[in-house]
Every structure is written in structure tokens, then in C-alpha cells.
Amino acid sequence: MNIGEVAEQSGLPAKTIRYYEEIGLVRPARGENGYRAFAAVDVHKLVFLARARSLGFTIEDCRALLALYEDRGRASADVKRVAQEHLGSIERKVAELQAMHATLSDLVTRCHGDDRPDCPILEDLAGRG
């Protein structure tokens, strides 16, 4: 299977698939013409990667998860640990964003948003908030 079809099936851009090969996440065979020849197992891996990335796992997380996926003797505890750490980082990011949002939406509410220059947003940024 050529890269274009794999891209379609996995939902990943061809560029990204090439990148994943470059960093060793997949190792498709090559045809005589030099084209990548993807086997079913490669496509499965790419689908797996696409899904893991869409859940926000980093590439290195994906590498670890893929290794566990392929290890028939894995312990589910190892998978769970990776997922829980990622959940924690999501929670930290959400908290950070919500703090920003709270501050900023308060400032926005207090800004008249007219043609005059006085602005509580700028005043806050300037340290006079």
C-alpha cells in the first residue's frame, strides 16, 4: 500500500507518516521503485498513533504505548501509569488555562471597549491593576 492510501486510512498526512518513519515509530518496507510499501501491521500502528496523538499523548508517550501494545506480555499497570501521568498533565494545563481565563474575562468585562483610551486590560498588564 502506498503512502497516500495509508494517509487516507489512518487520517494522518503523508508528511506526518514520513516523519513517524524518520523517528522510528513505523518501519514500512520499500518497493523496487523506492516507494514505501505499507503492510497491514504498519497501518494498524499508524491508526494507533493517530488515536493516541488525538488524545494528546506526546510522541514519546506514543512510542512507549506502541511498545506496550506490541508486547503481548505487558502489564496493564504500565499502560495505566502512562495514561494517568498524561491525565495529570492535562489537568495541570486546564487549571492553568482556567486561571488565565478567569483573570482575562474579568478584565474584558471591565473594559468599555469604546473609542476612548482608558482600559483596565492595559492597566493590569502594566502592573497597575
Added chain:
Amino acid sequence: MNIGEVAEQSGLPAKTIRYYEEIGLVRPARGENGYRAFAAVDVHKLVFLARARSLGFTIEDCRALLALYEDRGRASADVKRVAQEHLGSIERKVAELQAMHATLSDLVTRCHGDDRPDCPILEDLAGRG
């Protein structure tokens, strides 16, 4: 004032201050020895930038906000618009993260996390969820 002291006062690393100069956010004078010589106005700008960055504004947003900050004839509506767009992007990010969190925390709950290989997390990633 030398960069070290400015770093301390603004809370920005010296590296970052040099970067901000490189991209034209600040333009400190230079002493005869080649050292950057920061005036009070430069420090104010850096404090402003540090605060804006901490609220998640991009560098380009910061550039725009700084220009408005320095424009005594600005309309507060212009400031408010930048802030509102940023609020929107924060909201989109939070929503995305929360969707990831919902999916992932469900999977984590369903994973036994023991020494056996069966794992709903991997099954989901593999597309059999």
C-alpha cells in the same frame, strides 16, 4: 541598568529579554562597553510583556498590545478585541483538553492496572474501543 537586574525586576530570564530585543519588542540603549543599558521605560515594557505572556498572549499579541499601550490615542475597543480573541482561543483549548480528559479518564477507570495484559486503553487506541 544591566540585563541581570532587569531580569530580576521583570521576572524574565536574561535569555528571554535578549530574545525580545532580537524580535524588536524592546530596544535598550547600549553602553560604551557594549552592555545593554535599560531605561525605566524598557523595564516597564518588559514587566508588561511578562504579565501578558503569563496570561497566555502570543508574542504577536504582545506586540500589538504593547503598541496599543504606547498609543495614547488608542481605542479601548482595540485592546478588548485582542483580549476577546485570546479568550476564545483559551476556551477552545480548554474544551479540547476536557474532551481528551473525559475519554482518557473513562479508559483509565476501566483499566485494571494489574500485571495482566488486557487493557481497555490499548484496545481503544487500536480502534477496538
Added chain:
DNA sequence: GTAGGCCTTCCCATTACTGGAAGGTCAAGC
């Protein structure tokens, strides 16, 4: 004069791609 703590510039690395140039391959149509 020398030790150390500043300062300078410069280049490389990060994350996870994305865009684009230059060129090889393949299948269809004439």
C-alpha cells in the same frame, strides 16, 4: 594580577510537524 561574576554573540536543541523545491515513477490517453 587574578579570580569570579557579570556581560556579549553565536549556534544548536526543543515539539511535532508543515511547506516547498527538485526530481523520479506510474497509469491513462492520444
Added chain:
DNA sequence: GCTTGACCTTCCAGTAATGGGAAGGCCTAC
């Protein structure tokens, strides 16, 4: 057989916003 266009290839460069570190100049204290 030739052209056209859609594929495919590699390689280089850029993104956002820094961080790390090397090599070297400057400044103050002892």
C-alpha cells in the same frame, strides 16, 4: 512512443518561544 498529471522520493527550512552552552570580553574585589 509521448505527454500529462498524479503520485512518490529526498532534502532543506521554518514554525513558537525559549533554553543550553561555548567562547570570549569586561568589571570589581582582593
